[in-house]
Amino acid sequence: MDDSLGVTWSVVPEKNFNALIEQFKGKCHSWVVMLSTVQRIKSGAVEGNIFTNGWPKFSSLVLQCRSKELVVLDCYVLVEPDRSIIESFAEQLHKIIRSEERLYWIFANAGLAKDLQPLLQLKATQPGLATPSYCVDVLADLIFYYIPVTDVSTFTKEEPLLVPDDYVLRKLEDRHLEVVSTVWEYPVCGGIIPFLTDLVKLYHSVGVFTRLPSGIISETPIGWCLQYPNGEVGSLYVVEEYRRKGLAKIMVQHMCKLVVEDGEIPFISAEKNNFKPISLFLNVGFVELGNCVNLFCM
Structure with a gap:
């Protein structure tokens, strides 16, 4: 949970997964990716957590699914992201990344990713970190495809x-x-x-x-x-x-x-x-x- 920016992020319990899917379905970039990840977490096929910036009303979500060597973080937002939303995203992602030393893949729409990258890099290099900083870079500009239901x-x-x-x-x-x-x-x-x-x-x-x-x-x-x-x-x-x-x-x-x-x-x-x-x-x-x-x- 993080309220350093006046925003509280919390883990969504499994009982709210269906309501979460209904709120996001078809309304954000790559919603099928979100649906798949939520289902995989729910079934136990992958270890992970779902974070939102509020409940039951929220505008932003981070899906975290992890394996031994890799953590995938999918970022979603239902509204046009302003500075406070972007900073809140960066703070939450930084907290997750600092929690364990693994490789992280972060997926976000182009506009959000463009603003997240420099903010995350700034946090990674801030003075006083007890452990080595991480680097943030662009891996790829992607287009997602799916098989319609x-x-x-x-x-x-x-x-x-x-x-x-x-x-x-x-x-x-x-x-x-x-x-x-x-x-x-x-x-x-x-x-x-x-x-x-x-x-x-x-x-x-x-x-x-x-x-x-x-x-x-x-x-x-x-x-x-x-x-x-x-x-x-x-x-x-x-x-x-x-x-x-x-x-x-x-x-x-x-x-x-x-x-x-x-x-x-x-x-x-x-x-x-x-x-x-x-x-x-x-x-x-x-x-x-x-x-x-x-x-x-x-």
Whole structure:
């Protein structure tokens, strides 16, 4: 709880989750992301808390979901944010970030993120901190996409995906993560392998493996896709020589099926000017949800 700025932030109890969803549904950037995260916290699929700047009346919300190596913080606001709201957000985020040393991904709409970044950096470097400061930077300018509720049934059909005979889909294991780590582009703390191990252990993943003419399946994946703590499908990658064979689309469809089976709505993001994955997502059935900026603190 924080009232240093005249604003009280508090944890929302589970009994109020449904009322929370109704207030935000369709009214803020990436509301499907919020819905997914709330459901994951409620079901116990991920550890986390929901903070609001008041109850039952509130204008701002922070969703916190954490794994061993990563904490995702989604920021939402129902009104045009003024200086006091932005400062209140920064104070609450600073308090959360200072509570434990992990990697933080902060998602907020472009306007809010632009103002939050310098305020957080200022707080991170203020004199008198007992422990080392953290840095705040922009990771990506993103567009979120989701599968509309009316189309979710497409992924509940029992028919298996049409995977070419030369390939096999399998869940990733620890022994596959060395090759995954070689193309990982995002900052992590505690090492890339521990970070990926945490994701693969706790959430969905899929790898594509080649099947030799003898029937033996290769030990090394030639493509993969992961799921993050907030439920987002991401880290889609196919080794260059195996591209343009439809493998990326098959992996995304497979991950969507797993997410839908969990009772959640599939969502995914792409950098604003990266048109190749956007075309793929639209082809699978995703529609644009909204844009936001991803900050990271470590």
